[in-house]
Amino acid sequence: MTVAKPLPQANGWSIMRAALARRPFLLLGLAFVIVLAASLFVGRYPEPGWMSPATLAQDEVARRLVLNLRLPRVLSACLLGVTLAAAGSVMQMIFRNPLVEPGFLGVSQGAAFGAALSIIALDASPLIMEGLATVFACLGLGLSYLLARRARYGGWILRLVLSGIAVSALFSAGVGVLKYLADPLTQLPDIVFWMLGGMWGVTWADLLYLLPTVILSLVIVYLMRWRLNLLSLDDDIGFSLGAAPGRERTLVLVAAVAATAAVVSVAGIVGWIGLLIPHVARRFTGADAQRALPASMLLGGIFGLVCDDLARTLLPGEIPLGILASLFGALLFIGMMLSRNIRVER
Amino acid sequence: MREAGSENLGNRGTGAILAVSGLTFSYDGPGHAVLRDLSLEVPTGAVTAILGPNGSGKTTLLRLLLGVLHPAAGQIRLAGRPLASYSRRERSQLLGLVPQDEHIPFDFSVLEYVLLGRAPYLGPLQMPGEADRQAALVALHTVGLEALQGRALPSLSGGERQLATVARALAQQPHVLLLDEPTAHLDLSNQGRLLTILRHLATQGTTLVLTTHDPNLAAAVAGFAVLMRSGQVLVAGPTETTLTAEKLSATYDAPVRVFQVDGRRLILLS
Numbered sequence: 066m067t068v069a070k071p072l073p074q075a076n077g078w079s080i081m082r083a084a085l086a087r088r089p090f091l092l093l094g095l096a097f098v099i100v101l102a103a104s105l106f107v108g109r110y111p112e113p114g115w116m117s118p119a120t121l122a123q124d125e126v127a128r129r130l131v132l133n134l135r136l137p138r139v140l141s142a143c144l145l146g147v148t149l150a151a152a153g154s155v156m157q158m159i160f161r162n163p164l165v166e167p168g169f170l171g172v173s174q175g176a177a178f179g180a181a182l183s184i185i186a187l188d189a190s191p192l193i194m195e196g197l198a199t200v201f202a203c204l205g206l207g208l209s210y211l212l213a214r215r216a217r218y219g220g221w222i223l224r225l226v227l228s229g230i231a232v233s234a235l236f237s238a239g240v241g242v243l244k245y246l247a248d249p250l251t252q253l254p255d256i257v258f259w260m261l262g263g264m265w266g267v268t269w270a271d272l273l274y275l276l277p278t279v280i281l282s283l284v285i286v287y288l289m290r291w292r293l294n295l296l297s298l299d300d301d302i303g304f305s306l307g308a309a310p311g312r313e314r315t316l317v318l319v320a321a322v323a324a325t326a327a328v329v330s331v332a333g334i335v336g337w338i339g340l341l342i343p344h345v346a347r348r349f350t351g352a353d354a355q356r357a358l359p360a361s362m363l364l365g366g367i368f369g370l371v372c373d374d375l376a377r378t379l380l381p382g383e384i385p386l387g388i389l390a391s392l393f394g395a396l397l398f399i400g401m402m403l404s405r406n407i408r409v410e411r
Numbered sequence: 412m413r414e415a416g417s418e419n420l421g422n423r424g425t426g427a428i429l430a431v432s433g434l435t436f437s438y439d440g441p442g443h444a445v446l447r448d449l450s451l452e453v454p455t456g457a458v459t460a461i462l463g464p465n466g467s468g469k470t471t472l473l474r475l476l477l478g479v480l481h482p483a484a485g486q487i488r489l490a491g492r493p494l495a496s497y498s499r500r501e502r503s504q505l506l507g508l509v510p511q512d513e514h515i516p517f518d519f520s521v522l523e524y525v526l527l528g529r530a531p532y533l534g535p536l537q538m539p540g541e542a543d544r545q546a547a548l549v550a551l552h553t554v555g556l557e558a559l560q561g562r563a564l565p566s567l568s569g570g571e572r573q574l575a576t577v578a579r580a581l582a583q584q585p586h587v588l589l590l591d592e593p594t595a596h597l598d599l600s601n602q603g604r605l606l607t608i609l610r611h612l613a614t615q616g617t618t619l620v621l622t623t624h625d626p627n628l629a630a631a632v633a634g635f636a637v638l639m640r641s642g643q644v645l646v647a648g649p650t651e652t653t654l655t656a657e658k659l660s661a662t663y664d665a666p667v668r669v670f671q672v673d674g675r676r677l678i679l680l681s
Contacts, residue, residue, distance in 0.1 A: 163516060163517070289535065291533075291538045292530075297516060301474065301479050302508060302510060305479075305507060305580075306503055307499045307503030307531040309499065351518075352519045352520075353519060355538055
């Protein structure tokens, strides 16, 4: 009658976790390269699923499809994941709050407003839409910043968070108005689809549009990664250790937000990656951002690629990336909440 | 622990490494001064305790000495030079801080956290190297936390966390260590542990400035005491002449008696 229980240590998941904890970068780097390469062969041509390398060698259409459509899209999805995860790590460190994500401070809602405005008022081409989304994302940040500067309440971080909430609410009200005014047959679906997030129709032009900002920002953030630890301490302590907490936080914040604004303007609103991936990364590497930030970037890239692969492969029609990211993000989050070895503090 | 360059910081034991003159400070403009025309000398290589009732301006004075607050009037000199004339880097190599409470939102390991004390010796884009690791381990050894270097900070007891904070400040190899209420959250045995470490540091030549509202702590560890009240220094000088019943009663506005027990000073409310 008795059933032998499997040893808890013996399952594949726990073995993988142990290996990840020992050599996170080797495994994450390997996984990143494999997923990136595999993503080029996943899709719905010639039939749903996997395209064999032989097809690529023989079929001219396949080659053009991979080079002109899939490659820029795959690279963009990868950059999206890397950027959101990096920006999330940075913001969680400098706001000293593990629940912060890159879209707050008015960035996401500002970008949404800019995109909706360009759809309704300008009937815009993708590049103009991206430009306007970027402009309004930065405007959202700028407004949050100015409001926080002028507010007479609480500490700097609390004021920034409150200002971000207020500015986001303003822009989302604006998006509401634009949706109300939109032509329900032509414009409204565009707005809704954009706000669900996705990489369809991403071309080399889109990739080149976001590349300079994203690369520059990521390099700054990456080089300052150990310093992020210092910026997560109390201001007086950071000061006593020779940092200029205010100035240095502003620098990495601007870098993180600029990169976020660039990817959001192309991909629409994709949640959860920036909030969740840094947490998962910290579990593998510990809290030290010298290791946690690169791990977070690699994991974010993998997550972005996998979500986008599924988004364009699962159904004949495209599934918005934002929906999949939220779905998997929430599942991962629930898994983390239920896992036994979670460390609780405060 | 000491690096080259300490020789030119005045004669140990004789000069004042920190000299404050005519210091005035307020958080909300003149009329609400927290410190008024305060003058003070902190002797080099000794333990100086700043005592006073709650709200007397002890922590504010400490933050001014650190340089994070700027006085409305008056001057602070560190090793003979105006504090404001130091670069961030120079200043952070000389002055360390152990705060009363520290909120650390992420669970760094003890060693990762102590390594942050090496920041004054690293450029903004630099990562700590092997020499920094060694300095951090020396600091951990000094406070006796070597064995816990791999543990996550939140998993430490309150006393161990406070010692980790001290180790982080020691990894900085400061000439002057500022401590704000260092024993506030510690039980008796951890207080004893910390006091032993502080005495040891003082014998090694580090100047210690600590605030406390506990005169017994001051009597136990400090050679010099500064009694503050309402943003001004009432008395300052060697502990023996400063921590008297009369002067303490005036400072705390409460009847205080001082006993001698086994050659040590015991201060009680009467």
